[in-house]
Amino acid sequence: MRYIIIGAGAVGGAIGGRLAGSGHEVVLVARGAHLAALREGGLRLTVPDGRYTHRLPAVEGPAELGELRTDDVLVLAVKVQDTVAALQTWGPAPVAGGGTAAERLPLLCAQNGVEGQRLALRVFRNVYGVCVWLPSTYLEPGSVSAGGAPLTGMLHLGRHPHGTDDTARLIAADLEKSHFESPVVPDVARWQYAKLLSNLGNALEAVAGPVAGDKAGELYRDVRAEGRAVLDAAGIPYASVEEQRALRGNKVDLVPLEGAPRGGGSSWQSLSRATGTIEADYLNGEIGLLGRLHGVPTPLNDLLQQLAKTFARERRAPGSMPIEELARLAGEAVAFVQES
8 A cells, every 4th residue: 555644744744754664655745845855855754763764755736646546545644724625635636547536545534633534524435533642743844753662653543433444454554563553443533532632731732831830730630621521411432541541551652852852742833833823723622612512611622722823823932821821811711601
């Protein structure tokens, strides 16, 4: 199989680089300065076992590849806010022998949140959800780092909305030869909703810096508690913290990488690169949406969603709001809801 990584940033670059390193055929899809750097110098991947340069085909869109192959696997690793544009670009791409990518090829949604695969299912017939547990960083064009050890990451994989098949098992086997553990599960959404609860802290980190200390820790607990209350009210199952820990164990421990500091998670990195967008609508905003549908107030997630979007729109530096100020705003938001 040939893997076409649509969005060769932190997650996509790490997956693509590791697949290439184990001998698999990989095409990287990027744009702008990142695409130029990939074409000129290859993908520079820093991981605990070394630094690698993978000189791989790098394209901006499907037209540069001509007809897609019947053994192509599309890995959608763009931020969720860029999903629709990617689907519109790749869905109609012709496949050798007839038909389009949307009709014939598998699409893996290796993204945070749960909305990407729902959007994909409107276009593609064969959509697979991926629960991405992969600490990785993309801050400089052409360069990606992933500090997980002894495995680079854990990627639960299954059909969306549910089920498994031979395609999922073949892909998982390739991933497991490439420094990942990839359990094939019929209920991948249950793992993705559990990951969503963890990702509710992304906006907190992006706005006020590392989730450390009493104030930040307490706020993070309260934000997650809102999320659990919403999922419970909606009747949406999610893997428990204990179940996640038991499966993950010490398989993906984050270790420091010389010359490649971690910095922060995906939302922090979006602000660092001053992209102008951030995925908060599909993380904290997902909780807000479900809260409004099921009558559960979500003032803390609503606040973080709006603050993160303001930071992205105004190109503010990540972590530049003092935690004391954020805690004050959070208290006001909760009080307003209680008084309403």
